[in-house]
Amino acid sequence: xxKITIKEHIVNYAKNKYYFNINDMKKYFAEKxxxxxxDTLKKNLYLLKKxxxxxxxxxxxxxxxxxxxxxxxxxxxxxxxxxxxxFPLLEFSCWSxxxxxxxxxxxxxxxxxxxHTDKDFxxxxxxxxxxxxxxxxxxxxxxxxxxxxxxxxxxxxLRPSISSxxxxxxxxxxxxxVIVDLLMExxxxxxxxxxxxxxxxxxxxxxxxxxxxxxLDYSERRKIQKKIQNTIIKLINSTIVTFS
Numbered sequence: 336x337x338k339i340t341i342k343e344h345i346v347n348y349a350k351n352k353y354y355f356n357i358n359d360m361k362k363y364f365a366e367k368x369x370x371x372x373x374d375t376l377k378k379n380l381y382l383l384k385k386x387x388x389x390x391x392x393x394x395x396x397x398x399x400x401x402x403x404x405x406x407x408x409x410x411x412x413x414x415x416x417x418x419x420x421x422f423p424l425l426e427f428s429c430w431s432x433x434x435x436x437x438x439x440x441x442x443x444x445x446x447x448x449x450x451h452t453d454k455d456f457x458x459x460x461x462x463x464x465x466x467x468x469x470x471x472x473x474x475x476x477x478x479x480x481x482x483x484x485x486x487x488x489x490x491x492x493l494r495p496s497i498s499s500x501x502x503x504x505x506x507x508x509x510x511x512x513v514i515v516d517l518l519m520e521x522x523x524x525x526x527x528x529x530x531x532x533x534x535x536x537x538x539x540x541x542x543x544x545x546x547x548x549x550x551l552d553y554s555e556r557r558k559i560q561k562k563i564q565n566t567i568i569k570l571i572n573s574t575i576v577t578f579s
Contacts, residue, residue, distance in 0.1 A: 393548025404543035427452035
């Protein structure tokens with residue numbers, strides 16, 4: 336009987352998975368009492384990526400999903416340009432629920448823009464945006480939101496940045512940040528319920544490839560890594576993908 340190659344073992348392990356972590360794969364190989372050399376494993380992962388059979392999904396993560404997620408920046412381009420012109424040196428990141436409207440199960444009647452920046456600049460930014468006809472709230476929480484936050488056109492919520500290592504491309508937040516922040520906003524202001532959140536994330540990560548390592552790293556800094564990880568792992572293991 337022909338011996339199965341390490342490359343074939345990797346393909347067999349990955350074939351029904353949307354995403355997989357190299358450490359989980361190594362544990363699987365250990366349970367099967369499979370022997371392999373570290374360099375051989377590394378080489379074969381490289382060859383499978385080169386052959387477009389698997390794709391990189393962040394440090395230690397791989398995916399069988401070919402198409403990478405591209406977040407529509409148009410809904411936030413105007414406000415980002417406005418802030419940059421007034422505060423050219425300000426570090427901030429911005430995203431809006433409108434950017435992911437195609438992934439909602441129940442489309443909201445109004446969208447909300449979230450801006451994260453240094454806490455010392457929040458009040459100045461609030462005053463500036465209010466003067467430019469934005470409906471701005473400074474770091475509201477659930478009790479305050481229930482009483483005062485009115486979701487209408489041009490609603491903006493300002494939050495202090497967690498760290499300079501937030502997943503962003505210049506001032507545009509990346510989808511990896513949005514996934515984590517969206518869950519935080521569910522906790523802070525009850526923006527959407529948890530089932531809607533799961534549907535949104537499922538629609539994104541099961542159809543498009545994201546950087547799983549960035550999601551988990553950022554969720555750790557936001558102190559919700561376990562909740563994010565449990566949610567995502569359940570989602571990526573709940574449906575079988577066809578490997579090609």
